[in-house]
Amino acid sequence: MTHLTQIDAATMARLLGPAAAIDVLADVLRAGLDPEEGPARTSVRVPAGELLLMPAAFGPYAGVKIAGVAPANPAAGLPRITGSYLLLDGANLRPLALLDGAALTELRTPAVSALAVRHLTPTGKPLRLVLFGTGPQAYGHLEAVLAVRQVAEAIVVGRNQIGARALAGYARTLGVLARTGTPDDVAKADLVVCCTTAREPLFDGALVAPGATVVAVGSHEPDAREVDSTLVARSEVYVEARGAALREAGDLLVPTAEGTIEEDHIVAGIADLVTGRRTPTTERPRFFKSVGMAWEDLAVAGALYEAALAAP
Structure with missing residues (x-):
C-alpha cells in the first residue's frame, strides 16, 4: 500500500497559519479555479446526523473530504464536526496524504x-x-x-x-x-x-x-x-x-x-x-x-501537504 503522509490537527496548526491559508485560496482563484464548476456536495442522512462527501480536483491535486455533522456530540464532550480528507495526486489519483478533516474545516472556513x-x-x-x-x-x-x-x-x-x-x-x-x-x-x-x-x-x-x-x-x-x-x-x-x-x-x-x-x-x-x-x-x-465548498479544502490540503514535505 502506498505510504500516506498523516497530517493531524497539531501538525496542521504548525504548518499553516490563517494568513497563509487566506493567501492559498486567493492564489488558486487567481490561477483560474472557477468555483462555479465545483461538484455539488453529497449529503446523506444517518442516525447520528449527516455525512457529507466533497470531491474536487485542480492543478496538481485531487481530493475528497468525508465529513460528519453530529449534533448530539457536543453534549457528550465530542466535536460536532468530524471527518477525514484524502489528498490524491491529480495526474494519477494515487493517494498522497490523509488529513484531519475537522481541523482542515476549522482552518479553511x-x-x-x-x-x-x-x-x-x-x-x-x-x-x-x-x-x-x-x-x-x-x-x-x-x-x-x-x-x-x-x-x-x-x-x-x-x-x-x-x-x-x-x-x-x-x-x-x-x-x-x-x-x-x-x-x-x-x-x-x-x-x-x-x-x-x-x-x-x-x-x-x-x-x-x-x-x-x-x-x-x-x-x-x-x-x-x-x-x-x-x-x-x-x-x-x-x-x-x-x-x-x-x-x-x-x-x-x-x-x-x-x-x-x-x-x-x-x-x-x-x-x-x-x-x-x-x-x-x-x-x-x-x-x-x-x-x-470542496475546492477550498483541496487548496488548503495541497498547501499543507507541500508544507509537510518541506518541513525538517
Whole structure:
C-alpha cells in the first residue's frame, strides 16, 4: 500500500497559519479555479446526523473530504464536526496524504471569510467586530480576521455566557479590546461575523449600518439561516459560487421563497472580488454568505501537504 503522509490537527496548526491559508485560496482563484464548476456536495442522512462527501480536483491535486455533522456530540464532550480528507495526486489519483478533516474545516472556513473581508471592508481604520458564536469556528474567525484587518474592539455574542466570556478573554490575549455583548451591538459594528448552529436569524437586520459587512458561515441547509430577510434585501450580496448558494444557502433561499429578493440579487462570487472583476460599489451593507465548498479544502490540503514535505 502506498505510504500516506498523516497530517493531524497539531501538525496542521504548525504548518499553516490563517494568513497563509487566506493567501492559498486567493492564489488558486487567481490561477483560474472557477468555483462555479465545483461538484455539488453529497449529503446523506444517518442516525447520528449527516455525512457529507466533497470531491474536487485542480492543478496538481485531487481530493475528497468525508465529513460528519453530529449534533448530539457536543453534549457528550465530542466535536460536532468530524471527518477525514484524502489528498490524491491529480495526474494519477494515487493517494498522497490523509488529513484531519475537522481541523482542515476549522482552518479553511475562516480563511474564506477573511478573504472576503479583505475585499469588502475598508483598509483605513480598525474595525469594530461583533462575533456570534463561541465554538471552534468563532475562534478561527477571530484569528483569520486579525490576519487581514486591525480590530478596534471585538464583541462576542453567544448563547453560552461562559463560552462568550472565554472567547472575549482569548481575544484579549491577542491584544484586542474585547467584551461580551448582545445582538443589538450590531448597530455600531463595522464587521459582523456569524458562525453558529442557529436556524433562525440572530439579530435585526435593520440595525446594521450602511457600509458595514456581515459574514455568515454557520449553515449549508436551505431552511436554516443566521440573518434575516431585511438584511439580505438591504445588502449587496456576495457568495462563494452562485450555484452552491442557490442550492444550500438558507440565508438567501428563505427570502427568495418569501419573494423578498430574486435570485439575481447575488452581486458576485468571491472569485470576482479576488480577481478584481468586481468591487463593492455602494454604501449599502455587504453580505457574504459561505456554505463551504470542496475546492477550498483541496487548496488548503495541497498547501499543507507541500508544507509537510518541506518541513525538517
